[in-house]
Amino acid sequence: xxxxxxxxxxxxxxxxxxxxxxxxxxxxxxxxxxxxxxxxxxxxxxxxxxxxxxxxxxxxxxxxxxxxxxxxxxxxxxxxxxxxxxxxxxxxxxxxxxxxxxxxxxxxxxxxxxxxxxxxxxxxxxxxxxxxxxxxxxxxxxxxxxxxxxxxxxxxxxxxxxxxxxxxxxxxxxxxxxxxxxxxxxxxxxxxxxxxxxxxxxxxxxxxxxxxxxxxxxxxxxxxxxxxxxxxxxxxxxxxxxxxxxxxxxxxxxxxxxxxxxxxxxxxxxxxxxxxxxxxxxxxxxxxxxxxxxxxxxxxxxxxxxxxxxxxxxxxxxxxxxxxxxxxxxxxxxxxxxxxxxxx
Numbered sequence: 001x002x003x004x005x006x007x008x009x010x011x012x013x014x015x016x017x018x019x020x021x022x023x024x025x026x027x028x029x030x031x032x033x034x035x036x037x038x039x040x041x042x043x044x045x046x047x048x049x050x051x052x053x054x055x056x057x058x059x060x061x062x063x064x065x066x067x068x069x070x071x072x073x074x075x076x077x078x079x080x081x082x083x084x085x086x087x088x089x090x091x092x093x094x095x096x097x098x099x100x101x102x103x104x105x106x107x108x109x110x111x112x113x114x115x116x117x118x119x120x121x122x123x124x125x126x127x128x129x130x131x132x133x134x135x136x137x138x139x140x141x142x143x144x145x146x147x148x149x150x151x152x153x154x155x156x157x158x159x160x161x162x163x164x165x166x167x168x169x170x171x172x173x174x175x176x177x178x179x180x181x182x183x184x185x186x187x188x189x190x191x192x193x194x195x196x197x198x199x200x201x202x203x204x205x206x207x208x209x210x211x212x213x214x215x216x217x218x219x220x221x222x223x224x225x226x227x228x229x230x231x232x233x234x235x236x237x238x239x240x241x242x243x244x245x246x247x248x249x250x251x252x253x254x255x256x257x258x259x260x261x262x263x264x265x266x267x268x269x270x271x272x273x274x275x276x277x278x279x280x281x282x283x284x285x286x287x288x289x290x291x292x293x294x295x296x297x298x299x300x301x302x303x304x305x306x307x308x309x310x311x312x313x314x315x316x317x318x319x320x321x322x323x324x325x326x327x328x329x330x331x332x333x334x335x336x337x338x339x340x341x342x343x344x
Contacts, residue, residue, distance in 0.1 A: 004080070006046050008039060017042035021050065044083075051087045096161060103203040104160025109151045111159050115194040116143035123197055133291065136282035145190035149174065159198060164208040167192065171212075181217030188214060225251075245306055252303070253296050259288060268307055272297050 006021045007028060017039055018031035032054070036042040049055075081099065088094035098104050115121050118139040127134040153170055154162075170191075174184050192209045199207045225233065230251060238244040246260050258278035262285055267274045276293045277285050288294075298304060 004043070004046070005050060008034075008042050008046060019046040019049070021046075047080075047083050048087070051084060052091075096163060098158050098160035102160070103198075104158065104205075106159050108154050108157040108159050108162060109146065111198070112146045112150060112191055112194050113143060115197070116140075116146060116190070123194070133287065135280070135286060137280045140282055141186075142190040142193075145187045149187045150191050159195075160204050162195065162204070162208060164212075167195075167208060167212065175215070181215040185214045188212075242310065245303070245310065249303060249307075252300055253298060255296065256289065262286075263307075268304065269295075269298075271299060271301070271304065 020028040020031040034042040034045040262277035262279035
């Protein structure tokens with residue numbers, strides 16, 4: 001039998017359950033009708049009276065009932081504590097609470113790091129099970145944001161202890177850093193996306209992320225090479241002719257580095273390229289950034305010929321089995337300042 005600070009009983013054939021409250025000296029008060037015909041409902045009524053007091057009309061009809069909270073603390077069950085805390089929250093006497101050995105009692109940082117661990121994350125497993133795309137590179141980046149920014153700020157915080165004010169304070173903390181608005185938003189989302197997931201899976205009771213306003217700002221304009229700079233760039237002697245070819249290809253097509261690295265033999269057409277994949281160190285071959293394939297016109301026969309020569313070289317020498325551009329990576333940005341100085 002559960003150790004309640006009261007006793008629930010039924011008298012003879014009466015349809016209602018009665019409650020008798022226990023005092024500090026372990027004596028019970030006179031039994032009072034809860035007006036409930038089911039025991040569970042009677043227990044809830046008894047707890048309500050125990051916490052909030054017995055209605056005056058019922059008190060007047062009975063003797064004084066000396067009940068206290070302290071005498072039941074040692075024997076309270078998890079359900080008892082949960083019910084009491086819920087009542088206190090409703091009355092505004094308690095802001096939040098976390099019961100031990102629940103999903104909400106996990107350390108916040110431990111939860112976030114696991115959430116972005118590609119091989120362990122329940123979020124990743126759920127995505128993959130439902131055929132949604134999620135990549136190691138993305139998880140790696142978000143995991144790093146948690147380690148660098150969230151972990152020092154929320155070292156001992158429990159998931160269930162997090163409040164909206166905690167998030168707002170963290171956003172204020174991030175706002176002081178001299179980084180782009182998009183970067184700040186990415187840092188915030190590394191945590192809030194996981195917290196929103198926890199709410200949707202009933203780890204926590206409240207969606208503290210809802211309605212949160214992120215940073216806005218004008219994106220920094222990307223610098224591109226002028227025609228004069230491009231001329232200087234490709235008139236220079238390169239240590240790696242494969243890198244030079246990759247950059248020439250990028251300059252006339254606008255292909256991303258990952259798309260160039262993912263090119264395969266069957267992607268080279270007579271006067272075009274078929275862009276079907278991208279490549280990253282962590283994920284290997286994957287779909288393009290927008291998940292769609294496309295055809296890129298390449299009216300430069302000499303580049304097509306160089307690509308085919310490169311392909312024949314690699315496959316004839318068995319240097320590469322599948323992706324013959326694994327080591328190509330555009331270096332425009334790295335050479336930008338150097339070329340500027342040459343021209344000026």
